[in-house]
Every structure is written in C-alpha cells, then in structure tokens.
Amino acid sequence: MQRNSVKVSMAVVRRLPKYHRYLGELIEKDILRISSKELGKIMGLTASQIRQDLNCFGGFGQQGYGYNVVELYKEIGHILGLDKEYKCVIIGAGNLGQAITNYEGFRREGFKLMAMFDINPRLIGNTIRDIKISDISELEEYVVDNDIVIGIICVPKENSQEIADTLVKANVRAIWNFSPSDVKVPEDVVIENVAINESLYTLTYLINEDNLDI
Amino acid sequence: MQRNSVKVSMAVVRRLPKYHRYLGELIEKDILRISSKELGKIMGLTASQIRQDLNCFGGFGQQGYGYNVVELYKEIGHILGLDKEYKCVIIGAGNLGQAITNYEGFRREGFKLMAMFDINPRLIGNTIRDIKISDISELEEYVVDNDIVIGIICVPKENSQEIADTLVKANVRAIWNFSPSDVKVPEDVVIENVAINESLYTLTYLINEDNLDI
Numbered sequence: 359m360q361r362n363s364v365k366v367s368m369a370v371v372r373r374l375p376k377y378h379r380y381l382g383e384l385i386e387k388d389i390l391r392i393s394s395k396e397l398g399k400i401m402g403l404t405a406s407q408i409r410q411d412l413n414c415f416g417g418f419g420q421q422g423y424g425y426n427v428v429e430l431y432k433e434i435g436h437i438l439g440l441d442k443e444y445k446c447v448i449i450g451a452g453n454l455g456q457a458i459t460n461y462e463g464f465r466r467e468g469f470k471l472m473a474m475f476d477i478n479p480r481l482i483g484n485t486i487r488d489i490k491i492s493d494i495s496e497l498e499e500y501v502v503d504n505d506i507v508i509g510i511i512c513v514p515k516e517n518s519q520e521i522a523d524t525l526v527k528a529n530v531r532a533i534w535n536f537s538p539s540d541v542k543v544p545e546d547v548v549i550e551n552v553a554i555n556e557s558l559y560t561l562t563y564l565i566n567e568d569n570l571d572i
Numbered sequence: 573m574q575r576n577s578v579k580v581s582m583a584v585v586r587r588l589p590k591y592h593r594y595l596g597e598l599i600e601k602d603i604l605r606i607s608s609k610e611l612g613k614i615m616g617l618t619a620s621q622i623r624q625d626l627n628c629f630g631g632f633g634q635q636g637y638g639y640n641v642v643e644l645y646k647e648i649g650h651i652l653g654l655d656k657e658y659k660c661v662i663i664g665a666g667n668l669g670q671a672i673t674n675y676e677g678f679r680r681e682g683f684k685l686m687a688m689f690d691i692n693p694r695l696i697g698n699t700i701r702d703i704k705i706s707d708i709s710e711l712e713e714y715v716v717d718n719d720i721v722i723g724i725i726c727v728p729k730e731n732s733q734e735i736a737d738t739l740v741k742a743n744v745r746a747i748w749n750f751s752p753s754d755v756k757v758p759e760d761v762v763i764e765n766v767a768i769n770e771s772l773y774t775l776t777y778l779i780n781e782d783n784l785d786i
Binding site for chain 1: 585588589590592652654668670674676721746753767768769771773774775776778780
C-alpha cells in the first residue's frame, strides 16, 4: 500500500481502536467478510465514513466484495503498532495499578509489564502476577537500565506531574496517565491523559439533558 | 439564561468535563478571573472555540472582562448535573471496582455508592470503604428497592451484557461500563462504554506514527 503523505487526523486515529475491537468480535463470531454498510451498522457509523477512514491508510476493501475481516483486523493492529512489544512500568500499585495488570486489552496485546513502583512500604517488595513492586526512588534508574517504553501513572494527582517528569528524564517514549489531572510532557513524548471521570460526567449530563433549565 | 432550543452536540458535551476540571484547578490556584484566550491556552483550544462552546449554554463571559472562574465552574457543574446526588451500585468488586470506589472524581461529587455485587464467594459479605459486597443474584431486587440510578459494570466482557440487561430490567437510568466490550441498552437508558484500552492503542499508534510503512 502507498504511504499516505498527509498526517492522519486524530479523530480517525481515535476510531482505529474501535475498528480493531469490533473486528476482533466479528472474528470470535466466525464472521470473516463484511461490507462497509454492515460494519457501519454495528459501529454506529455510516458506510461512507468507514470507507473514508480506511482510505486514510490506503483502503482495504474490494468493490462489491466487502472487507476480509481477519486481514483488516491484522492491518489495523499493525497500524496501531499492536504487533510490537512494549516494555512498561506501572507507577502506583494500588487498586487501579493492579486493575491494569489484569485488564484484558493490556494483557492480551504486546504490553510487557516489567515492574511496578510505589511509595507505600506495605506494598514494596510484594509481587502482583509475578511483577515485583519496588520503591519509587528506584524508578528512574530502572527505566533507563531496562529501556522502558511506556510509563503508566496510577498515582494521586498531587504526585502525577513529578512522576511524569522522572519518566521523561529517564527517556520513556510515552506516558499513559490515569491520575485525574493532565500531566505536561515535551513534544517528543507521547501522552494520553485518561481522566475516567469525564465519561462519568458525560453520563450525568445525559441523564439530566431533557430537564436542563438553562 | 435562555434555554437553548437546539440540542447541544456531543462534541461540546464531551468537552464540558474538561472545562470543569480545568476551572477546578484554576480555583485551587486562586485564579478567579480568566479570558477565553488564556483559558484556551491552558486547555489547548482557541479562544473562539471556547466562546462558541459556552455560547451553547447561553454564554457566561462579559466582553473585555473574561469569565468569573468560580461562577463558570459552578454553572458547568450544574449543566453536568454534578450538583445532584446519584445512587450507584458497582458490579464486579475486583481491583477495578475497588479502584473506582477510591477514584477522586467519583468520590468527590454527588455519587453515592450504595452497594457492590460479585460472584466470587470469597468477596461476598466483605466490605470495602463501608460498602457491603453482595451476591450478584441479589442485584435486580436491590436496584429496584433502592431506586438506583447508575449501574457501574466492572466484570469481564463475557458477563457484561447480561449484567446490563439485569440493570435495565431493574430500571436504572444509566450504565457506566468498564468491561472492554460495548453493551447495548434501550434508547431511554444512558450508556457510556469506557474501553480504557482505546487510549492505550492510540498511544502505541502515536509511538509508531512516524515509521508507519503503509
């Protein structure tokens, strides 16, 4: 396929994981071919939107024939970089950090959790799923020595920027931040601030939408 | 303010929690007045985008004077429905469910966690932060009897649709779903499927973007 010279918009990029997930579910159901119309129906998008999205990457379908589900799943996985391995560390070994070690979309793909870090003396030295919890003072050296690619921040918001700064100093490529406050990083570091509560507040908005007295 | 007759677009709605969060952080820093330009700079939006967004709700600023941060924070909190109380249950009392009971954006606002449910006999009967974990077979009756408004699903994807169906049958108004598979609900039930891994896969996309051989 031809390399696309135009940078793909973030709106399209953010839909790619959805394509990947829905295609994975089709494979589980043994559906091996699908039209853009049918795929659109499942995903709540129009057929033309789907064709446009996939055209950003050179297009995959054949006119009147639809998409080969397995092939498209693999291609999108490749585009998302899910066919590579990423060495990760989790900072904050509380419930959220532990939940992530166990999270399906994290465990299944090429994410290799190397170590966890915490400040709590009762957690330091323990292991979770064979992953050791170390003292946070060892974070920087560990990340440098082990070529860690992704740092996952699961600490309270008061400490998140400091942890991010340490990770940046130690040359991580990306930070996945779960603390409910955005952290700032230099431009060459990839950041995803998750902010779980935003979806909750969207929910409460929608609950009240019809009675909004504004 | 005048009620807006046009339905506000979901893109704007999804930005409202961000406004709320950033304004909250400004208040913590004792910044009590801000121009749309300055606010835009902090949030990575243009001043005109900010004015447009807030105009959907009647507008709040005064020309040449900027926004009153506390007032705007309160107004947006009100629009998001955060000045009300919501009775919630969590289904799945594992790490993720426990992490949510502890999550700042959940604890602080008007979310009243009433009960947790699980199928694991080792968890049933225990309490987490004074919240009892009950057998999942008691879910439907509990939700009906206690007028639960929001059900929070933290179970594996194999069981998530069944739990959602039970919650719908028991008349919840909304479901916040953390299982990595979308659940379907009738139109009158509000649903937010969180899919944490989507942000992770966006991260790996961005790590590889410059070397993408497509």
